[in-house]
Amino acid sequence: MREIRYILVNFPTNLGDTILSFPAFDLIKENYPSSEIDAIVSSKTENFLSYHKFINQIFIYEKRWRIKEKIAFLKRLRKKYDLMVDFKNSFLPFLLRIKKHTPVIRRFSKDIHAKDRYLKIVENLVKKRKISLKAEFVLDEERKNFWYSLNLDNAVFVAPSSNSSLKRYPPHELEELLSFLSSKKKVILLGSKKDSSLYRQISLSSVINLMGKTSFLDVWFLLKNFACICICVDSSILHLASYLNIPTVALFGPTQEEIYGPYSEKSVVIRKNLKCAPCKNSTCPYSGECMKISADRVVEAVEKILKE
Known part of the structure; x- marks a missing residue:
């Protein structure tokens, strides 16, 4: 099995949804403690996630970009990552040619908590299910x-x-x-x-x-x-x-x-x-x-x- 050295996480656009994804993100870090993790974020979450201790580098992506800007963004990230955690269920894992990624087909029960939806998204990528890590942020x-x-x-x-x-x-x-x-x-x-x-x-x-x-x-x-x-x-x-x-x-x-x-x-x-x-x-x-x-x-x- 190929070693997972570099991970890319595509966080939700809004701050509230991003925080709801934190337990799932912690689980990824728990299972891949030595991997370097980069993150795709929005302008709404950039100022918070840029201080996250688990994240090596952030990349801002905006849906309103023109085609030329989106292509440049894809070229910058392509062929760099071994695993992608896509909390937004976009086409990015395929556009970036990342073979190992979260599932595209997602089925949830009607009233499942949003936090648990994100946990289910990553369940097939992890062996350890118990979370002992929790996000830390750098405040001066x-x-x-x-x-x-x-x-x-x-x-x-x-x-x-x-x-x-x-x-x-x-x-x-x-x-x-x-x-x-x-x-x-x-x-x-x-x-x-x-x-x-x-x-x-x-x-x-x-x-x-x-x-x-x-x-x-x-x-x-x-x-x-x-x-x-x-x-x-x-x-x-x-x-x-x-x-x-x-x-x-x-x-x-x-x-x-x-x-x-x-x-x-x-x-x-x-x-x-x-x-x-x-x-x-x-x-x-x-x-x-x-x-x-x-x-x-x-x-x-x-x-x-x-x-x-």
Whole structure:
């Protein structure tokens, strides 16, 4: 059997899906510890994956490229790799003439979790099925020291927003939740600069507001080192908290928790009991009623998990 010295991994386009593929990627590294791994990434994941310790080199690929750019990309990578892990199920393994690769025909049961779909994709390429490795990222010492200086130990992290407006936790409910939590614990609010403007009308004086002040690399470091629990909607932060096995309270509305829910050892999903949810739609005729989950329910779930 030919030695697997060079591996190419084609990661999903979006950050959330990429994080869901991490357990499968860990399994590849576990089974090929001496192999050099390069990665094809998108502009959405480049800034995060470029700091991944398992990855030797990244190559950016964009679907919108012209034919000439795509051909140049293929020529650059052709005949270099012994194995390709294609999480996107593209034609790249054939275009790059890589003989050993993940299967093209993929069949999954309807409600299999997204993380487990990626694990099934690589199952025929591995012998060891138990994962002992976990991704590590390089954060510079100055940035680490800055976060350590804030004394954030044992904090509650709240990530109320998502790229999809339908999955966001409403401002009124968030304000009530933060008011109660901050009277008991140190509370850190995570999100983008856009999220900061979305919640600008509520009082955030009682919490440490990091919206728009962190990279996703920072979020990884903060959750890994300081979180006692994470409260979040269906988002990339939820998937990262699950990957890091952080106790999680997940607030779900239009999406299915069976496919995208938390998988931390201590986790719970809260949703409103509505006939229309989960709808899996991109628009809502009911003003996002499914995400109007009372703060009391969230607090109750948090207290229960922290007592376990």
